[in-house]
Each structure stands twice: as structure tokens, then as C-alpha cells.
Amino acid sequence: MNLKVAQTLRKIVGEDNVLELLEDILPYTLDASIIYRGVPTCVVRPHSTEEVSEIVKFANEQRIPVIPRGAGTNFVGAVVPSNGGIVIDLTGMNRIIEINPANLTCTVEAGVVHAKLESELAKYGLYWPPDPGSSDACTMGGVIAMNAGGMRALKYGTTRDWVLSLKVVLPNGEVIKTGSKTFKGNAGYDLTRLFVGSEGTLGIITEATLKLRPIPEAENRISAYFDSIEKAGAAVSKIYMAGIVPAAMELMDRGIITAVSKWLGKKFPDMDAYLIVSVDGLRSEVETLSNKVEQVLKESGASQVLRATTKEEFDEIWLIRSEGATALPNITGKMNVTHDVCVPINKLPEAFKTIREICNKYGIPVAIVSHAGDGNVHAIFSVNLQDPEESARAKKAHDEMCRYIIKIGGTISGEHGIGIDKAELLVEEVGPVAMELMRAIKRVFDPNNIMNPGKMGL
Ligand SMILES: Cc1cc2nc3c(=O)[nH]c(=O)nc-3n(C[C@H](O)[C@H](O)[C@H](O)COP(=O)(O)OP(=O)(O)OC[C@H]3O[C@@H](n4cnc5c(N)ncnc54)[C@H](O)[C@@H]3O)c2cc1C
Known part of the structure; x- marks a missing residue:
């Protein structure tokens, strides 16, 4: 890694939170897809939205790819740094900020592990219905970015149905809040749902407010x-x-x-x-x-x-x-x-x-x-x-x-997403016009294509 990049990243997140040695970055070269590999320039471990924002702003100025990463349990190569770049490991942002039983909502940081949230919510007789089989490891940021499903999806829907609001760092480092803590909302385009399932290609989710339900009797x-x-x-x-x-x-x-x-x-x-x-x-x-x-x-x-x-x-x-x-x-x-x-x-x-x-x-x-x-x-x-x-x-x-x-009218992904694995097939399902529309949306958010490039055919 060049000296300026190393010095800047260390200044933002501290010496201990920048990994460069091959033995340290090895776990970040692959994910649960097993098939795909790529070596990152380095791995950084931020602990706040502000740190994420500074890293991304710097990477954008330097045109360095960034790959947001949760637990790496996706099956489609979605966190493999196939073009090198900075892997941003969000597992250190793991605070449950609020559980609000009276409003049936909770707010969490992106690195909170699904099973941990489930056990904390159970103390209030509440739960968040999407239930991926990787619950013990996967992070809420990863779950949201993949629009994960699970076994209860037939009755309760997937992640997209249970996210109310997001805090997101955009590829230029700006921070936005989408949606609100309400169960209804008609204020403009639904950016929350656009980020859900975007596989880290549009921005980095740092916080999420989720809709909850009482645990069935x-x-x-x-x-x-x-x-x-x-x-x-x-x-x-x-x-x-x-x-x-x-x-x-x-x-x-x-x-x-x-x-x-x-x-x-x-x-x-x-x-x-x-x-x-x-x-x-x-x-x-x-x-x-x-x-x-x-x-x-x-x-x-x-x-x-x-x-x-x-x-x-x-x-x-x-x-x-x-x-x-x-x-x-x-x-x-x-x-x-x-x-x-x-x-x-x-x-x-x-x-x-x-x-x-x-x-x-x-x-x-x-x-x-x-x-x-x-x-x-x-x-x-x-x-x-x-x-x-x-x-x-x-x-x-x-x-x-x-x-x-x-x-036969089906889809190439029910819940595991596109990543690298199905990038070439996506256009066959959605058609060239819709594919170009997706590329255009990506360009609006990320004109320098630094955000998880090469995933979803983008
Ligand atoms: C044993 C097993 C069982 C599974 N069962 C299911 C299942 O039942 N249902 C299901 O849908 N999936 C399942 N999966 C797939 C996988 O666990 C899910 O996709 C999960 O949501 C990924 O979470 P993660 O934290 O590991 O994300 P990662 O794999 O680290 O990342 C996934 C994607 O999200 C992006 N990302 C991660 N964090 C952020 C963030 N904060 N902001 C923006 N982008 C981000 C990454 O760039 C990448 O594109 C399973 C996987 C395994 C290994």
C-alpha cells in the first residue's frame, strides 16, 4: 500500500484498525461463495459513521475501490475484492442503539450480528421476522445489503419489508438518512428500499431502524x-x-x-x-x-x-x-x-x-x-x-x-443475491433496458465507480 494511503487511513481509524499483512488480510480474500478470490490493498475497521465517511471520501478522491463487508457469509462473491481496494470491515460497529417496544422499532449499527439482536429483542417479547440460516454470524448491514430472506419469508416477507430507515454514507463521503421511524411514509422516492439489496454498490449502511413484531404465542x-x-x-x-x-x-x-x-x-x-x-x-x-x-x-x-x-x-x-x-x-x-x-x-x-x-x-x-x-x-x-x-x-x-x-417466470435469485456469481446472467433476466437503468442509477450515486465495483454487473 502506498505511504500516503496508509498514513491517511491510520489517522482516521488508528494504527490497530488498518490491516496490511498478508496473514491478516487473508480471511478477507474470499467469502462463503468459496469460488471467488481477490486480494485487498488493506482492510480498515471503523467504529463510527464519521470514520466511515472520512475513509470513503478519501477513497473517492484517490479513486480507490471500497468494499463494505459484514461477516462474509454471502454465497455469491459479493465481498470479494476482485479489483483490489480497501475492505471496510463493519463488524466493529456493533451497538444496538435503541429498542423501543412502544413504537415496535429498534435502531442498530450495521455490524450487529443477527442472532445477538434476536436474543436482545426476545427480552422484550419482540422479534424481527427475517431469519437467515446464517443468523449466528451474519451482520444486519449484510442482511440489509443482500435483502436476506429465510424460512419465515412466505408469511412475513423478506428484509425489504422490515426496514424503516437507514443512515448511509454515500460514495462521496456525505451522510444521508432515508425513511423515518414510522410504519408509513410517502415522502418522495423510496430510497430505503433502493439501498436494501444493493449489495454495497450504492453506499455504506452504518445504522438501520427496523420494524418489529411481538413473538407469536x-x-x-x-x-x-x-x-x-x-x-x-x-x-x-x-x-x-x-x-x-x-x-x-x-x-x-x-x-x-x-x-x-x-x-x-x-x-x-x-x-x-x-x-x-x-x-x-x-x-x-x-x-x-x-x-x-x-x-x-x-x-x-x-x-x-x-x-x-x-x-x-x-x-x-x-x-x-x-x-x-x-x-x-x-x-x-x-x-x-x-x-x-x-x-x-x-x-x-x-x-x-x-x-x-x-x-x-x-x-x-x-x-x-x-x-x-x-x-x-x-x-x-x-x-x-x-x-x-x-x-x-x-x-x-x-x-x-x-x-x-x-x-418459466422465475428469478435467478430468491434471496442470496447476484454478486460476481450471477453478474453476467442478470441482464438475461431483467433485459438490457432495465440493466442500463440500473447502471445509470449506479452512476448517479457513484460516478467514479468506487463502491464495490464489479458486483451485480455494475
Ligand atoms: C450457512 C448459511 C446460511 C444462510 N442462510 C441464508 C438464508 O436463509 N437466507 C438468506 O437470504 N441468506 C442466507 N445466507 C447468505 C448470507 O448469510 C446472507 O446474505 C447475509 O445477509 C450476509 O450477511 P453478512 O454480514 O455475512 O454480509 P457479507 O457477506 O459480508 O456482505 C454481503 C453484501 O453486503 C454488503 N454489505 C455488507 N455490509 C454492508 C453495509 N454495512 N453497507 C453496505 N453494504 C454492506 C457487502 O458489500 C456485500 O455486497 C446464508 C449463508 C450461510 C453461510
Whole structure:
């Protein structure tokens, strides 16, 4: 790093908060995508909005790329410094500034870990509905910048539905506040929602005010096995058609069931798919909903329908879901490469079948975990990333899968975002005119293209 850059950054954040040695910056060269790598010039760890503002202002003057980073748990290379530059690690900005039960809101700094916020809110009987599976690690800044979803999205929506206001450092160092602490707001364009899901390409979120809900009084789980994944997919629509909106509907295929069975040494039924339906609300309501779900599952051809009646059963039902991602690489001996697409719910049966066919064609083993209730499918490819030929086949299978998903009216990302991974495919989904509009928006915010360049095709 050149001397002037080093001296300026040290002056802003202090000596200890500028990392330059290779051994220190190594963890910042990759993220959970595993595939993508890039070496930053340095890493800085600010502790206030003012520090972030000064860093960004300086980087903009010097035309140095900046990459805002939370926990690095995204799957699409969204924090990989592919063009070098300054990684801004926001995990040190981790204060919960306010929890306001009377207004059903809280205000947090960007580096607050999702699970930490969840446990603090629980003390007030409150929660923030989006629930990414990476809760123990991911930061609220990362969650907001990726518009993360999770299991409850079918009933409660994604991050975008639960953010009221943001404090953002723009690429020229100016600080703005978007939105307000109110549940309604019609004051001009909705900049809050523009920043949600912008993957660090428009500005750096330093604070967020979030909308909260009281924790539901009760929750229950009902599980079922199916002899075909298509049948399980069809059951999802039937549950809605019976007038039920569950809190979650999670589907795992044979690949996951078998891997967990081998991994834990536990015997599960020899079936093609496993569906978990979770219902929440008032205790009396949950009882009625559970009865109805049980009935619909049986009518949809499920076998071994289990409705939790004890805490042990409630946890046991979740086992295949919670252990799947860990079990798979341990059993296959290959890496999990997780791909995220979303289809109209009525197309789920067809999509499951076609994704398997595409992967078969390219000789890539695939296991499916699906937030089936909102059509979100995670196709987990088992790939030996050391083998360039196998990696190239996996890439072809991925691209063909995405093109098929676009053709049936789906989207190439339900919740994991675009990053580097899907940058080239984005234009195929949104079209050249919308893509150019996105580039134009980016230019308005960031004319020097310093903010996380190369992500989202920008
Ligand atoms: C085991 C596992 C389970 C997961 N489950 C889910 C799931 O259920 N649902 C889901 O949606 N995702 C899931 N993910 C993906 C990932 O955890 C989410 O995208 C998460 O929101 C990323 O948060 P992070 O702090 O790790 O962000 P990072 O990966 O560090 O960053 C993600 C993006 O946000 C930008 N960014 C980070 N902080 C800021 C900021 N303060 N201001 C502006 N931009 C910023 C970065 O530049 C980057 O573009 C999972 C990942 C793993 C590994």
C-alpha cells in the first residue's frame, strides 16, 4: 500500500484498525461463495459513521475501490475484492442503539450480528421476522445489503419489508438518512428500499431502524415424507388452497435425507422428499391450523405424517433441515456449492424435476433444500473445486438451470443475491433496458465507480 494511503487511513481509524499483512488480510480474500478470490490493498475497521465517511471520501478522491463487508457469509462473491481496494470491515460497529417496544422499532449499527439482536429483542417479547440460516454470524448491514430472506419469508416477507430507515454514507463521503421511524411514509422516492439489496454498490449502511413484531404465542411443526419430490411440491400449493398461510414450509430431497441419515447414523424412511410445515399464531389458532395441515398432507399422498406434541418431537422434526448442509460435504467428500433460484409456487414440481435432469446431464450430484412456501429453491451442487473440468461442468449446469428458471417466470435469485456469481446472467433476466437503468442509477450515486465495483454487473 502506498505511504500516503496508509498514513491517511491510520489517522482516521488508528494504527490497530488498518490491516496490511498478508496473514491478516487473508480471511478477507474470499467469502462463503468459496469460488471467488481477490486480494485487498488493506482492510480498515471503523467504529463510527464519521470514520466511515472520512475513509470513503478519501477513497473517492484517490479513486480507490471500497468494499463494505459484514461477516462474509454471502454465497455469491459479493465481498470479494476482485479489483483490489480497501475492505471496510463493519463488524466493529456493533451497538444496538435503541429498542423501543412502544413504537415496535429498534435502531442498530450495521455490524450487529443477527442472532445477538434476536436474543436482545426476545427480552422484550419482540422479534424481527427475517431469519437467515446464517443468523449466528451474519451482520444486519449484510442482511440489509443482500435483502436476506429465510424460512419465515412466505408469511412475513423478506428484509425489504422490515426496514424503516437507514443512515448511509454515500460514495462521496456525505451522510444521508432515508425513511423515518414510522410504519408509513410517502415522502418522495423510496430510497430505503433502493439501498436494501444493493449489495454495497450504492453506499455504506452504518445504522438501520427496523420494524418489529411481538413473538407469536405458539408455534408447531408438522412433517411428512413423500415418495416423489414433485408430489411434495404440489402439496405446498394445496396447503395455500386450503386457506392456510404457514410460517414456514421447508422441503428437503433424497440427497439431503440420505446424507443426514449416514452422517448421524440414524435411519429415516427411504423416501424422495421430506416436507416440514410450521404454523404460528395464538395457541388456539395453531391447534386448528395444525389439524388442517395434517389433513391436507395426508390427502396429498404423504406418508408418515408427524405432528409435534412434545418439545422433543418439535426439535426432532427439524433435524434433517438443520443438519443437511453439514452432512452433505462430509458424506460426498466434495464441496457444497449452494445455488439459489426462485420459481412461481405452482411451478415447483416441474422445477425440481428439471433441475435434477440438468444436473444429471452434466454429471453433477445435486441435493435440494427449498424454502418451498415461497418457491425458493437451493440447489446444492457437490463439486470437487480442485478439478477444473468438473468445475466447468458445474458452471454449465448452473447457467443452464438459471436460464430455465428465467424461462418459466422465475428469478435467478430468491434471496442470496447476484454478486460476481450471477453478474453476467442478470441482464438475461431483467433485459438490457432495465440493466442500463440500473447502471445509470449506479452512476448517479457513484460516478467514479468506487463502491464495490464489479458486483451485480455494475
Ligand atoms: C450457512 C448459511 C446460511 C444462510 N442462510 C441464508 C438464508 O436463509 N437466507 C438468506 O437470504 N441468506 C442466507 N445466507 C447468505 C448470507 O448469510 C446472507 O446474505 C447475509 O445477509 C450476509 O450477511 P453478512 O454480514 O455475512 O454480509 P457479507 O457477506 O459480508 O456482505 C454481503 C453484501 O453486503 C454488503 N454489505 C455488507 N455490509 C454492508 C453495509 N454495512 N453497507 C453496505 N453494504 C454492506 C457487502 O458489500 C456485500 O455486497 C446464508 C449463508 C450461510 C453461510
